[in-house]
Amino acid sequence: MKHWKNGTRMAILYAALSVFVGCSSQQTSDASDGKGSRKVQEAATIPVSVRKKEEPLKYNGQIRKVVYLTFDDGPGPETDQVLDILKLNNIHATFFVMGPHAKQYKEFLQREVQEGNYVGMHSMTHDYKKLYIQGDFVSEMKETQQIIKQITNIEPHLLRPPYGSMPGLTQKLRDQVADAHFKVWDWTIDSLDWKYNKVPFSSSVPAIVNNVLSQANRNLEVVLLHDIHPQSIQALPIIIQKLKEKGYEFETYNEQEHFMLNFWHDNRL
Numbered sequence: 001m002k003h004w005k006n007g008t009r010m011a012i013l014y015a016a017l018s019v020f021v022g023c024s025s026q027q028t029s030d031a032s033d034g035k036g037s038r039k040v041q042e043a044a045t046i047p048v049s050v051r052k053k054e055e056p057l058k059y060n061g062q063i064r065k066v067v068y069l070t071f072d073d074g075p076g077p078e079t080d081q082v083l084d085i086l087k088l089n090n091i092h093a094t095f096f097v098m099g100p101h102a103k104q105y106k107e108f109l110q111r112e113v114q115e116g117n118y119v120g121m122h123s124m125t126h127d128y129k130k131l132y133i134q135g136d137f138v139s140e141m142k143e144t145q146q147i148i149k150q151i152t153n154i155e156p157h158l159l160r161p162p163y164g165s166m167p168g169l170t171q172k173l174r175d176q177v178a179d180a181h182f183k184v185w186d187w188t189i190d191s192l193d194w195k196y197n198k199v200p201f202s203s204s205v206p207a208i209v210n211n212v213l214s215q216a217n218r219n220l221e222v223v224l225l226h227d228i229h230p231q232s233i234q235a236l237p238i239i240i241q242k243l244k245e246k247g248y249e250f251e252t253y254n255e256q257e258h259f260m261l262n263f264w265h266d267n268r269l
């Protein structure tokens with residue numbers, strides 16, 4: 001994270017410097033008034049036509065804006081539509097699945113993996129009391145992990161806590177999570193897509209799109225969505241298109257390149 005921020009700062013500085021240098025040479029060649037005057041021209045007075053034309057979204061690849069789309073609570077009957085949309089856009093995502101749903105929609109789980117997406121755990125029950133008060137968190141994640149392994153032959157280690165890690169995932173539970181060698185991802189952008197059940201697409205879709213896009217301002221974003229709500233699926237192609245327009249590249253979680261993203265800032269997870 002820190003490395004990226006530094007890289008970004010350097011790239012912006014370099015881009016800004018290029019603009020300045022470009023303008024100075026323009027000024028020098030234009031201002032051949034014989035008096036040797038080389039005043040620095042203020043940017044606001046430079047005609048737009050001679051300003052640097054390229055937006056510094058990507059400068060020699062030094063700025064990368066990366067977004068991870070993540071889908072919780074599935075697979076569900078409409079997960080294949082999400083997979084179709086991802087495929088159409090030639091991008092991949094990260095799915096945090098419920099154990100019972102994985103069993104019910106085996107073929108969608110297999111498709112998620114076959115098509116290059118990452119599949120992680122999202123518990124068996126999604127029950128706050130069972131997971132966090134009774135303390136079944138790790139045992140439910142282990143059970144979900146084994147279901148995923150049986151169906152896909154892959155044993156994942158990343159999980160997303162239902163309702164997020166804060167406040168439920170206490171120190172005691174985090175100790176258990178670390179001991180089990182699990183990793184935990186929360187998110188940076190909550191689409192709040194689940195809130196718009198029973199709302200017509202004409203208002204739910206723009207709201208979800210806006211929830212995501214208005215918050216997509218950093219060079220690394222992890223977006224929380226759900227692949228079990230029709231309004232999320234309707235909003236998805238627009239979200240992808242608009243994130244692309246903002247210069248984002250889409251990545252899927254990779255265990256070899258894990259970075260910490262939990263609300264507790266617990267660097268074991």
Ligand SMILES: [Zn+2]
Binds near residue numbers: 072073122126162163
């Ligand atoms: Zn959930």
